[in-house]
Amino acid sequence: MRTGVIKGLGSALPDQILTNHDLEAMTDTNDAWIVDRTGIRERRVGGMTSELAVRAGRQAIERSGLDPASIELVVLATTTPDQTVPATASTVQAQLGLRSGAFDVNAACSGFIYGLVAAQAMISMGMGNILVIGCDSLSRITDYHDRGTAILFADGAGAVVLEAREQPEASLLSWNLGSDGTAAGILYADIGGVLVMEGREVFRRAVRVMVDSARAALDAAGIDIADVALVVPHQANLRIIESAASKLGVDMQRVAVNIERVGNTSSGSIPMALTDAVGKGQLSPGDLVLLVGFGAGMSWASALLRWDGA
Ligand code: UT7
Helix, strand or coil, X not given: CEEEEEEEEEEECCCXXXXXXXXXXXXXXXXXXXXXXXXXXXXEECCCHHHHHHHHHHHHHHHHCCCHHHEEEEEEECCCCCCCCCCHHHHHHHHCCCCCEEEEECECECHHHHHHHHHHHHHHCCXXXXXXXXXXXXXXXXXXXXXXXXXXXXXXXXXXXXXXXECCCCCEEEEEEEECHHHHHHEECCCCCCCEECHHHHHHHHHHHHHHHHHHHHXXXXXXXXXXXXXXXXXXCHHHHHHHHHHHCCCHHHECCCHHHHCECHHHHHHHHHHHHHHCCCCCCCCEEEEEEEECCCEEEEEEEECCCC
């Protein structure tokens, strides 16, 4: 079976730290409320999407030990491209010195999983190694006078290199991708505009779609949640993560969380949380790992992977 094995991971954050106390000076909010209602203490802001994506991508390639010349495609999940045209993936490909295909995926905070599943499908069709990056610079489209969004959104990137291999079992066991475009109005940014969100409504739907999507992916592979070593959820709000975990019947020891210091980085969130979890030794070869995301669209996505030990 031809499959893509995660060989290297990387992440990147801008240098500028924006704390909850910094936000108190910008909008009507306070540190205690933000920590209590979201779990976030600080986030990073600044820089362009391509800049962060290049840093994360370079780290993932170096750690993979693979020859950069063997990378045949760059898939960049982002909802904040540097420009409308060209695809930011092309800018990233050039800056990494790769000779490969390149395209962007926009499925908001679910984008990295959409990109990962697309990359796996392309590998199974015969393509070689693929670099998949999730990156957003949401600070560029955040209104810092709007306390409903300013406290959450931030910038960051995560990346994985998929090595194309022939092996008995697929690395991606199952997936679930979905969208409900009738809910587009609860979280959007017009071209040239800032993020507008009905926070409570997004929260309510988020828990439901995460649970349903995770269950659909588990069912498709015939796997029980008890056999999953680690769930890596989109880092949107600690209360959303805790609520979804409790409904899925998974204790928080088996959930990757790094929202406290990075906030919600949209497409960057899941690959960054995965990179951090691997760095902390939370995954061992053979483990099952479940990625679960949701975001504007609304969109949602899950992917169940057998960890091969990057
Ligand atoms: O990537 C996906 C994107 N988005 C999300 O996942 C966001 C999902 N939604 C959320 O995370 C939450 O809805 C928020 C964090 C945005 C808001 O938290 P909440 O617990 O839903 O607050 P709320 O809007 O229900 O407001 C509760 C109270 C209100 O005061 P009263 O009416 O009870 O007196 C608000 O005025 O908290 C007040 N409030 C705030 N106070 C201080 C709302 N936002 C703030 C704030 N600072 N930033």
